[in-house]
Amino acid sequence: MREHRRKDAVWRFLTYAFILVMAVAMLVPLYWMLVAATLPQDEFLNLTPRFYPGTAFLENFASLQDRTDFVRSIWNSVFIAGVYTVLSVLLCSMAGFAFAKYEFRFKEPIFYLILGTLVLPIQLLVIPLFLMMAQIEWTDTFRAIILPWLANPIGIFLMRQNMKSIPDALLESARMDGATEFQIFYRIALPAMRSSLAALAIILFLFQWDLFLYPLVILESEANYTIPVALAGLEGTQRIYYDQIMVATTLAIVPLAILFLVLQKQFVSGILAGSLKE
Amino acid sequence: IGTGDREDGDESTDVMADEIGGWGWDVAARSLQLTADEYEAENDATVEIEEFGREAMKEDLQTRLSSGTGAPDLAMLEMVDGPAYIETGAIHEISDRIDDAGVYDDFVEGAWASLSDGDDIYALPWDIGPTAVYYRRDVYDEHGLEPDAIETWDDFMAEGEKLPDDVDMLNLPMNDLDGVWRYQFRQLGNQPFTEDGAVNIGNDDSVMIAETVKELYDRGLAATLDGWSSAWFGAYEEGTVASLPSAAWMEGTLRDELSDTAGDWGVYRIPAHEEGGSRASNWGGSSLMIPEQVESAKRNRAWDYIEWSLATEDMQLLMYDEYGLFPALETTYDADVFDEELDFFGGQAARRVFADVAEEMPSYGFSADTPEVTSAINSEFQAMINDDKDPEDAVADAAQTVADRTDRDLA
Amino acid sequence: MAGIEIDDLTKVYDAAAESVVAVEDLDLSVEDGEFLVLVGPSGCGKSTTLRCVAGLEDVTEGSIRFGDEDVTDRRASERDVAMVFQNYALYPHMTVRKNLGFGLKLSTTLSSAEIADRVESTAEMLGITPLLDDKPKELSGGQQQRVALGRAIVREPSVFLMDEPLSNLDAKLRSEMRTELQELQQDLDVTTVYVTHDQTEAMAMGDRIAVMNGGVLQQVGPPEAVYRNPTNEFVANFIGSPSINLFTATVEGSTLHGPGEFTYQLSDPDPVDGSGEVRVGVRPEDITLVESGSNRATVSVVEPMGNENFCYMDLADHELTARIDPELRPEAGEEVAFTFEESSLYLFDVRNGDALKTKTDAVADAKAVDTEASR
Amino acid sequence: MAGIEIDDLTKVYDAAAESVVAVEDLDLSVEDGEFLVLVGPSGCGKSTTLRCVAGLEDVTEGSIRFGDEDVTDRRASERDVAMVFQNYALYPHMTVRKNLGFGLKLSTTLSSAEIADRVESTAEMLGITPLLDDKPKELSGGQQQRVALGRAIVREPSVFLMDEPLSNLDAKLRSEMRTELQELQQDLDVTTVYVTHDQTEAMAMGDRIAVMNGGVLQQVGPPEAVYRNPTNEFVANFIGSPSINLFTATVEGSTLHGPGEFTYQLSDPDPVDGSGEVRVGVRPEDITLVESGSNRATVSVVEPMGNENFCYMDLADHELTARIDPELRPEAGEEVAFTFEESSLYLFDVRNGDALKTKTDAVADAKAVDTEASR
């Protein structure tokens, strides 16, 4: 074996080792959560950890469901995030399309204004937003949770960058074929950007999925709770039932994990479909 | 179009709404559910009680109070939070209603302070937390500890030394050191702020408390488990922590969560700081209030329900019995339940201990700046334990922090 | 179907800092059914002109008429034109069938069945029927090209516009598609404006070619006329491959003195009368290598092309190219003598490049083969 | 400097589903200082071969030697080769100066001053000195091309490898750069392997050309030999533009019967002896239009190229192309008679395409111009 072949082999080994270690580090907490969710409460208290699942998942789930309708919360979260994602994808790509493909006055300043909203901490807008929602009697509604964040700056930024990669000729072609501007957008630009839309969908879904304080304040009835709100409700002054919480966290991870697994390829190929260069 | 005040319709009718909603957390909410059921049976009205987690409810309620809309018709209010909430003007004043009902004197005197602003009262006391030390009778017996021999913290520590290394005498919850500090501070008859508003938490008593806490820790007598954590419950279940200075409301939790240990518990009064000193204090307690934003018909109904729930002996005792919420309604203390010899406490009439404490407990003035005190004490006491900070410095620093942040003088 | 009449077209782009005059005062008429090629170097304004005709750009000044109708202010979709783009611009998410039908669906009131028919028959004409259900990315370059063409044809427009439609194909395929396109246009007989920067393509395809430079139209005419009688040096230089040999010579009476020892005796000195210097042009195929002569150059490279050789020679510091017979293979470094006929000589004004003299050798005007011709 | 010896090279790509044999059993030797062009249709394995020589791909089987050294297992960086890529692959974030100096900085022990000198002189040689401080994206295609070349030259490697370096340039520029490149290679005298799919380029540039198809080397030889004496039908068809005319004819004794009424009487029937059918090939320039004759075809398109015309004709359902004099302009639809010399006829085996007969007309072997030649 020649020198560089040997070096290559060492390098390959190190690379694999690194990937493996990281993959394990990423999976251990999730696996542990899974195990914890299957242990009965008293074994959970048992201070030596174990690495193989127990059998109490269903009981734990039953007691969780007894305390709060968690399945309903999952559904609420999925519904809210789903509707939000669809609407926001549409809105962001519309704005992104305009920024990428049209010339108009104050284009640059407007764009930077939008990007600027990226730094707003959501937690701190809660009070005025609640005030508004209360005024228009939207508290405890899903629309109050969905609408304010539809104009997502990251979404607009990414779609602008990606839409830039659509050849102008494609749009002109459609224009000559007699398409109106809006038809050009939804019949040509949108379908051509499919993988970017998938990537954007993941990002937006994730954003809505993680909202915590805002829905906590807006939502009133337990039937409307989203996952984080329901989770927060599990941690009161009384004893915290970690078995239930672990079941809840496990269930909370599933929908997004599925979405992520399904759209992952598109995420990689779509997120930077255009270039990030200015 | 106009600006400024717009006169609304008439305010003071006796009309009562048919339907009201109330908020509470955990056990409290469940207790209210009990009285609500009774109330609905007797009256032609519905009372919807919503149960929350503690933090979740505070955040939600606060947003609604400060935005002047969306609050429930009545809600639980912890005494600690009382003044801060009252100061915002978000809570409905009920002095007249209390006068009309003539129930002021039925409640433990010490409970009113944090629910009033001068002569105006904003909430009706619900439960209080007369303090005592719960202890694992079996563990004490096994290692020859004498509860009766404990009068002062020195005695407490001396007895504690009898325990082997793997058993701690008590727990100092790192997430609730301010609670530890506060019940002792109150026990010694202190107020956090002087009459003229100066910060008083740096006084000698406070230093003494800090020293006691630190000594407990330094002598290896204390575990440091987060309160209410699994490990914390586990330790009391296994008996690796032998004593639990706490309040009357802890009884319910112990019964619920540690049912296996029934019969192994006992109660004695908290140690004094010096021979003959006070052995009574209070930890926690709550009330019910009506937000100012609630319309009058609902207010009326809410008050009617509150009075029914809190100023009626039957109802208070019902809640005490079911969920261990120790009544602030002093007139109940003559009831038989207080003298019952409880199996859970190995036949001890433990509730009488709490009732006695309740009648002796000094009053304590919470204020709008209580959160600052809480945060400063917690932070400094943590530093004292974790980073071996000098108790005197810790207390002084805490006082200074509070003074700075609230723009007050040091006492 | 209609001819195109472009009057005084000027197009100015207002870019951020400066404004660019992309097309200036362009007058051009394309006859009904004609195949006109717009040719010129990169950036000369060909695409801009075409896009103005298509309606994709607003014109700054001037007017455009299709037949009798002034279309200057009409939208692209209302002009009844079809365009083939350089990168084909096929809709990537639609099948070939949908690509073809899209325009019909959006802008005609044909029924779905009629649309399907038209698509089918166009596909058949272009031999892409088997591809109808494929997506563009599954097709080869040539196939994509055909689909792009189909998309234009299917709409039966009155004008075809094509912007370098062949430049993405490889050499072999390009020359194949070239003939195919020509035949198609002959069959359909639709007025066509075709943009290319490749003069070979322009010569081969155009009924007439229009040469542009720097936004200005230089010359319009049949390929041969442009080749033989360019109006100026630019056109002469741009048209023809390899390019015409050009150098500056001083005029002494009827004698031209060029670089190195180059001299040439004009029998007709009229065109250079009064000029001190002229630009001399000779096309590579008009240079003949001779056994001996006064004009000598040093061979630098010989490229054998099979049917002919290109011989590159240095005349002092000037490079000359000669197309020679494949049998002739001078060696690099060798000095050769060359000559050319006066009839095939081009002369241009040194100052403005205007042609003073172009080819005058007789061209048989006969369009039929009536003499036995041999090479 | 060194020659290249490729022995039995096989390269198999293990793609996801199947493995692709990109190059199979290729033997090739390139002499020291030679300019060898690898040519073939898209996907035939040209790039793969070149990349194996460069060391960018591990070979599956076979060996590669530079001079006496076996470099098969060396990394690209240790082979002392320089490569010019189709898209130039200039480092976009470096100035031209840094692009040129990068390789020297990394792989030589030259001092910074020496590197700067070499960069300067290379830039001067290529005439890109004014561009030295620009970034690649500020350059035009031709300038980028020159920089890419400079990056290769500056390292003074023992082998130059170029993968379609001109295919991104426009027609005019491409033919200019072609000669420039050739002259440069002659000056530097570095062994060069040049890949292109454009046979014109291959013919024009190569000292020898190697024609590949489907991963298999078809023929290696000087351009003219490959043009005149292809080893098989593929090579004959691939080399030459417009392509050779090919059709199948049945053999009856010494007479060939082709499509339509086509007949041709062979004076030397030996090559077709024993074959029932043969493939007949005639290059466009060998077809002569005559006033009358038995072989007649219908003209479909005439492309005037200035110096010559391409005449496309239909012979029954076969298309024939003839290069004819520019003076000849038959009309579309006209029927013309044509003929060709037997010496310029190609005949191929119908079954495997092997050549039975190639051009036999005399070619003056003389390399100097010693006869007065005229067209």
Next chain:
Amino acid sequence: MTPATATRRRLWDRFRFARQGLSDRLPRLPSVAYLFISPFFVLFGLFLLFPILYTVYLSFFEYQGVSFDSLLWIDLGPILIDVPRVAELEFVGLGNYARILNDGLFWDAMYNTTYILAIQVPIMIGLALALALALNASFVRFKGVFRTAIALPVSANIVAYSTIFLLLFNEFGLINSLLVALGLEEIQWFRSAFWARNTIIAAVTWRWTGYNMIILLAGLQNIPQQLYEAAEIDGASRWQKFRYVTVPQLKPVLLFVVVLSTIGTFKLFAEPYVITGGGPSNATITIVQYIYKEAFDSWNLGYASALTVVFVTIVSAISIVQVRIGGED
């Protein structure tokens, strides 16, 4: 074609013609671009502009309490629109801003956040980049599996994963058990400022590394392979290829990731809120958490608003500086 499909087609065609007629009659809009961004402006104006302006407004006042007075009312006969004053405010000018200068806790929170940021962002981006490079290497197999495994934490809800970390690093959690099993001392993760901060760092890194890795991976795949080949031929070593090709080519994507991560970590809230509660001794309290406490625990809405304004200004400034530095060539 069955009659049913024929009918369907005919109906469809009718619909098509109707739509065409409609769009033909639409006037040629001066700028259709505004139409495309107008939904954004409507939503922004409705839901975000008011909160933002209100926050800025509040920052000049001291909050006195709730007010039930009307600020403005419009009597339209049957409908009465009543805008309440909501808050009893006392104008304090720049008082709140002046107070920030001497607010030790704010600067503590600033320090904590900066500390977490300064360690977390480089580590995370470093790991993400290393992973992206590794997973982009041609010889690595099962890329999809690894990529999925590493990116899976993204799907954990923010409260859910914070809880997991709370339990993992608990005094008796898995991590301590492992330490003991390895013969090491237990660590009181939440009792020392140092470890508590690192726990937060670990948690945030765990969640977001995979996400950033995927973005970087996408960036790497956009780098033309030929540049590496050119560098290889120029004699570049593995490191040199990284240094001279990967880094400059990836720069815009790296910048994107860095700016986003910086903003994200600056806005850290849920993790310390759930895991450490800001402790011990305020060692992990972050700016947003502190502002939140001021607003929700201490009712200092005016002051909290001033803090918000300062915070947003600081983060914007830092992002702009990052873009400037990273964007220059």
